[in-house]
Amino acid sequence: MMRWIRFSQNGNTYYGILNGEQIQRVQGTPFDSYKVEQIFIDLADVKIEIPVLPRTFYCAGLNYSEHVLDVAKKQGKDPNLPTRAEIGYRANNALIAHNEAVLIPKDATEKIHYEGELVVVIGKKAKYLNRENALSCVLGYTIGNDVSERSWQAKDRTFWRSKNSDTFKPMGPWIDTIFDLSNAQTTVKVNGKLTTSYKTSNMMFDVPAFIESITRYITLWPGDVIWMGTDGASPNIASGDVVEIEISGLGTLRNPFIREGGDLS
Numbered sequence: 001m002m003r004w005i006r007f008s009q010n011g012n013t014y015y016g017i018l019n020g021e022q023i024q025r026v027q028g029t030p031f032d033s034y035k036v037e038q039i040f041i042d043l044a045d046v047k048i049e050i051p052v053l054p055r056t057f058y059c060a061g062l063n064y065s066e067h068v069l070d071v072a073k074k075q076g077k078d079p080n081l082p083t084r085a086e087i088g089y090r091a092n093n094a095l096i097a098h099n100e101a102v103l104i105p106k107d108a109t110e111k112i113h114y115e116g117e118l119v120v121v122i123g124k125k126a127k128y129l130n131r132e133n134a135l136s137c138v139l140g141y142t143i144g145n146d147v148s149e150r151s152w153q154a155k156d157r158t159f160w161r162s163k164n165s166d167t168f169k170p171m172g173p174w175i176d177t178i179f180d181l182s183n184a185q186t187t188v189k190v191n192g193k194l195t196t197s198y199k200t201s202n203m204m205f206d207v208p209a210f211i212e213s214i215t216r217y218i219t220l221w222p223g224d225v226i227w228m229g230t231d232g233a234s235p236n237i238a239s240g241d242v243v244e245i246e247i248s249g250l251g252t253l254r255n256p257f258i259r260e261g262g263d264l265s
Helices: 065-075 151-156 206-218
Strands: 003-009 012-019 022-026 036-042 057-060 085-090 100-106 116-122 138-145 169-176 184-192 193-199 224-229 244-249 250-257
Touching: 012 036, 057 206, 065 151, 100 151, 116 184, 116 206, 138 250, 169 193, 169 250, 184 224, 206 224
Parallel strands: 057 224, 100 250
Antiparallel strands: 003 012, 003 169, 012 022, 022 036, 057 085, 116 138, 116 224, 138 169, 184 193, 184 244, 244 250
């Protein structure tokens, strides 16, 4: 297994290979040629950056049945489970790194929600893949927090601000090249209190299904990411709250929330 980390130190940004609490710096990136350097840096001495700035940011919509049922119940509607892998998009401007603050817009309502998600990171150009070879294009996996403003989501004709406001998509902290999805558990804590826990593999449509669907029409490129959806429900998140999303084997993504004009100190 290799754990890739993207980090900044002394005004420069690098990729490195993380072993425990120490980073070995590399020249290049995991998406092209690279050379491992004999430079070792303590994790505590760097700023962790988003693990990749994707060329295209894909997302799975409503990919866990319990989540679909919960949304339908809250809306007073009959549940409508999807019959195929449905692909959506999100905006790169919304991406922030581990430990960076999610900024709640000044005019947002109290209905700010998180969604803990598995993120697939593409490592090779791919087109026309099938279930059998779909995972051949995957570099590894990381964690995402799909933040939403639900009042805006309900009344806007698109998700342009409810899903894509600046800072609404924390991602990280690193990329693991080996990941056992079958045994993984996703857990979310708010201010240290467990709020959500679900088996990460309980997807209606798995990673190969999404890659097969996407590459039938669209070329995947190195650095693209696919967010795989969530299960469970979120409480309203308030300014000052801290959300931690852990996926077993991948680590923990942590981000504080602060309303614009507030104070993080």
